[in-house]
Amino acid sequence: MSIMGTRVLRREDPKFLTVGGTYVEDVRDERLAGAAHVTFVRSPVAHARITGIDTSAAAEAPGVVAVVTADDLGLPAVPGLGLLNQDIKRSPLAAGVVRFAGEPVAAVVTEERYQGEDAAELVFVDYDPLPPVVDPEEALNDQVIVHEDAGTNVFMRVGEAPDEHTFDGCDVVVRQRIVNQRVAVAPLEGRGSAAVWDGERLTVWLSTQSPQAARDAYQGILGLEPGQVRLIAPDVGGGFGAKIAPPSAEDVVTASLARHLGRPMRWTETRTENMLAMGHGRAQIQRVTIGGRRDGTVEAYRLEVVADGGAYAGMGAMLPFMTRMMVPGVYAIPTVEFTAASVVTNTTPTVAYRGAGRPEATAAIERAMDLFAAEIGRDPVEVRRRNLIPADAFPYTTPTGATYDSGDYARALDLALESAGYAELREEQRRRREAGDVHQLGIGVSVYVEVTGGPYAGREDARIEITPDGGARVYTGTSPHGQGHVTSWSMLVSDQLGIPMDRIEVVHGDTDLVPTGGGTAGSRSLQLGGAAVHQAAVEMVELARRRAADRLEANPDDVVLDTTSGRFHVAGTPAVHTTWAELAAEAAAGGSGDDAGGADARSGDGAGSGDGAGPLVVETTFQAASPTFPFGAHVAVVDLDTETGKATVERFVAVDDAGTILNPVVVEGQRHGGLAQGIAQALCEEVVYDADGNPLTSNLADFTFISAPELPSFELVPMETPTDANPLGAKGIGESGTIGASPAVQNAVVDALSHLGVRHIDMPCTPQRVWEAIRAARDAAG
Numbered sequence: 093m094s095i096m097g098t099r100v101l102r103r104e105d106p107k108f109l110t111v112g113g114t115y116v117e118d119v120r121d122e123r124l125a126g127a128a129h130v131t132f133v134r135s136p137v138a139h140a141r142i143t144g145i146d147t148s149a150a151a152e153a154p155g156v157v158a159v160v161t162a163d164d165l166g167l168p169a170v171p172g173l174g175l176l177n178q179d180i181k182r183s184p185l186a187a188g189v190v191r192f193a194g195e196p197v198a199a200v201v202t203e204e205r206y207q208g209e210d211a212a213e214l215v216f217v218d219y220d221p222l223p224p225v226v227d228p229e230e231a232l233n234d235q236v237i238v239h240e241d242a243g244t245n246v247f248m249r250v251g252e253a254p255d256e257h258t259f260d261g262c263d264v265v266v267r268q269r270i271v272n273q274r275v276a277v278a279p280l281e282g283r284g285s286a287a288v289w290d291g292e293r294l295t296v297w298l299s300t301q302s303p304q305a306a307r308d309a310y311q312g313i314l315g316l317e318p319g320q321v322r323l324i325a326p327d328v329g330g331g332f333g334a335k336i337a338p339p340s341a342e343d344v345v346t347a348s349l350a351r352h353l354g355r356p357m358r359w360t361e362t363r364t365e366n367m368l369a370m371g372h373g374r375a376q377i378q379r380v381t382i383g384g385r386r387d388g389t390v391e392a393y394r395l396e397v398v399a400d401g402g403a404y405a406g407m408g409a410m411l412p413f414m415t416r417m418m419v420p421g422v423y424a425i426p427t428v429e430f431t432a433a434s435v436v437t438n439t440t441p442t443v444a445y446r447g448a449g450r451p452e453a454t455a456a457i458e459r460a461m462d463l464f465a466a467e468i469g470r471d472p473v474e475v476r477r478r479n480l481i482p483a484d485a486f487p488y489t490t491p492t493g494a495t496y497d498s499g500d501y502a503r504a505l506d507l508a509l510e511s512a513g514y515a516e517l518r519e520e521q522r523r524r525r526e527a528g529d530v531h532q533l534g535i536g537v538s539v540y541v542e543v544t545g546g547p548y549a550g551r552e553d554a555r556i557e558i559t560p561d562g563g564a565r566v567y568t569g570t571s572p573h574g575q576g577h578v579t580s581w582s583m584l585v586s587d588q589l590g591i592p593m594d595r596i597e598v599v600h601g602d603t604d605l606v607p608t609g610g611g612t613a614g615s616r617s618l619q620l621g622g623a624a625v626h627q628a629a630v631e632m633v634e635l636a637r638r639r640a641a642d643r644l645e646a647n648p649d650d651v652v653l654d655t656t657s658g659r660f661h662v663a664g665t666p667a668v669h670t671t672w673a674e675l676a677a678e679a680a681a682g683g684s685g686d687d688a689g690g691a692d693a694r695s696g697d698g699a700g701s702g703d704g705a706g707p708l709v710v711e712t713t714f715q716a717a718s719p720t721f722p723f724g725a726h727v728a729v730v731d732l733d734t735e736t737g738k739a740t741v742e743r744f745v746a747v748d749d750a751g752t753i754l755n756p757v758v759v760e761g762q763r764h765g766g767l768a769q770g771i772a773q774a775l776c777e778e779v780v781y782d783a784d785g786n787p788l789t790s791n792l793a794d795f796t797f798i799s800a801p802e803l804p805s806f807e808l809v810p811m812e813t814p815t816d817a818n819p820l821g822a823k824g825i826g827e828s829g830t831i832g833a834s835p836a837v838q839n840a841v842v843d844a845l846s847h848l849g850v851r852h853i854d855m856p857c858t859p860q861r862v863w864e865a866i867r868a869a870r871d872a873a874g
Contacts, residue, residue, distance in 0.1 A: 113327030131208025138785025155207035194368030262383030281329025302611025305337035333444030373445020408442025414449025458835035534844025544824025546719025562673025569609015570621030590655030615824020737863030752821035766829020774837035
C-alpha cells in the first residue's frame, strides 16, 4: 500500500513542540564566539536630506566597537531589481537622502546587544526636511520626486491605454474604486543574520526563503567571487514572501561589518523595526469597470492599478505583472483589459506577500462580480455560475495569455455552496432583514484561480544518497519555513525506495551542501522540489536495481524492489534478496569516489553502469512543462452588529483544489494559515501612514494582528483535480487560502448591509469603517 495521499503526522513537529527550533538568534556556532552586535540608527522622518552625522558621542559610549555610516562602508547603491528604471537605487545605509521613516542611516557595533540601543541614541543626524509623497495616486503626478536622478516616481507601466469603446453595447456598466490596502508581513521570527569573515570566505546565517539566491546576492553586492560566500538558513520562523532574496539592507551591512572589522557580527531586529522596515505587502489602488447584459452575462472587464512600491522599487513594484496574468480569474469574459503603473513613495518598500499579485487580481474581479450582480438585481452566485469557464474547456488560454492547465470551477462552487447550506443561509438572512434584527447576516462568495510554480515553467534540483546503514539522505534546493518539507520529501522517497521515513534525512538550507536551488516561494516546493525528489528516487531505484542484479547474478530486467520490505529480489523468488544496506556497503567497499563525484546517475541519464563502483548517489534536475493553476471556492458567513459595525466570521467553508494531495495533514495546515491571513486582511490588518509619512502602526498594539479567537473553525471541503505539469499531479497550496478568503469575507460584510443601500466597503472592514458606511447609507436614504 502506498503512503502517498495518507495522513502522516509531520516529522518536524516534535522538535518544535519540545526543544524548539534553532533560529538565527539561537545559532551558537563556535565561529560566532565573541560576536559583536549591530544596532541601526533609523530615520525618524520620511523624506529629508542628510546634512550631517555626528557619531563622536556614540563612539565613546560603553561597549561601542564602531559607528559607521554609508561613507565608511562604501557599499554600492543598486537598483531594486536591476531592471527597468536604473536610477531608482538604494544604498544599504542611507546616503545623502532618507526616503522613508525607519530607513537605516548608521550602524552602531557594540560588545553586548543592550549597549547598542543606548549608543544609537547618541548618534546625531541633521535632517533638512523635504516634502513627502505618501499617496501612490499623488506620486503619479511627479510633483514631489522621491528619487531626483530618476526624474519621475513611475517605476514601470504595464499594459496599453484603455479602449474608450470597450463597453459600448453593454446593457449595464459598473465602476468602482477599490483599495487593496498595505499590510505588514509580520512573521513570528523577524529578520536576522549572523556573519563571520575568516579572511578568505564569508559565512552567513540568515533567516531566508532562498539560500542560494541570497548567497549570490551577497557575492554581488560585496564584490566577492563565486565560492567566497557560504549561506546557511537554519529554522526560519515564517517568511510569507518578505524573506525572498535579496537579503535586506541591514543583513548586507551586518555581513559587510564582519568583513570590515574582522570579527563576527549579529543582528536581530525588534518587532518595531520589523513593522517599520521589513517589506510590506499588497498596496494597490484599483479601479474596476465591468459591463454586460441584464441576464448576468459579463461581456467586458477592465482593471486599472496603481501599485505602491514604497521608497525603493523591488519585488512589490513588479507584482502588477502577476496581477495582470490573473485578471479575468475563473471567468470566460470575452474582452479583458489591464493597465498598471508602479510608483515609488516615501514609505517602506513593498515585497511579495502570500499570493504576491494574485490575491489583488482575485479581490478585484470578485468584488466586481458582486457589484455587477447587485446592479442587475441577481444573486451573485447565479452571475458567477453563468460566467465560469466550463470544465471541458481546459487547457484554457485567457485574454491575458495565461494557459490554465486543469480545472472544474463549477464543481468547486457547487461543493462549497452545498457544504455551507447556501439556500438555508439566504432564508435566514431574509428572516433577519424582515425582523429588523440588530445582527444582520452576510453571505460572501468567491471563486478563484491562481498560478503557482511560475509564472513560467520552473525547475529544481535534488540529490539522494544511500547511507551505509541503508538509510537515505535527501538534498533539496527548496528550504522550509513551515511547509513540512522533511515530512513530504520523506514520504516521496519512502514510497519509491521502501526505506522507512524515520531513516530518511532531509538536508536543505546550506549552500555548501546544496549549492543550487530555487528556494521556497510562489507555492513551488512540491510541484518542483518534490517532483525533483520523486524523480531522483525513481532514478535511484533503477541504479540500485542494476547493482542488485550483479549481486543476485540475474538480469536487471528480472529484478524487482519490494517496497514493503525494502528488498530487491528476482521476480517470483523473494527468498533470495539483497537490501539497501548491503548494496550501500558493497558500494562503499568497491568505490573510491567522493559524495558528488562518485554518483552513478545524473539528470535522468538512465542511472549507472551497474558495475558496483562508487557510492549510491543520484543527482537530478526536474524541469516542469508549465506552471500550475490551483483554484477553489469559498463561502464566508458573517454576523454583523449594525449598532457597532463589528463583523464576526461565524462560518467559513473552503474548497481549495491543489491537484493530487500528497499528505492531507500538511495541506490542511497550509489552508488554515492561508485562510487566517486572508480573513485578517479583510477585517482588521492595515499599515497606516499620516500625510507626512509617519507610520501609525509601528507595533502589534497598533497593527491589529489577527489571532485564533477572531477566527471560526474552518470547514475544509476536499477536491482534487490533477495536473499534467508534473508527475505528482500536484499544484501549489501555500497561498490559495489567502487568495480566496479576503474577497469572500469582504463580500459578506457588504452583503450584510446591501439592503440598507451599502454598495462597497474597502478592506479592512473595521467596525469604524462599517459603522460609517451604515450611517452614510441611512443619511442618503433620508
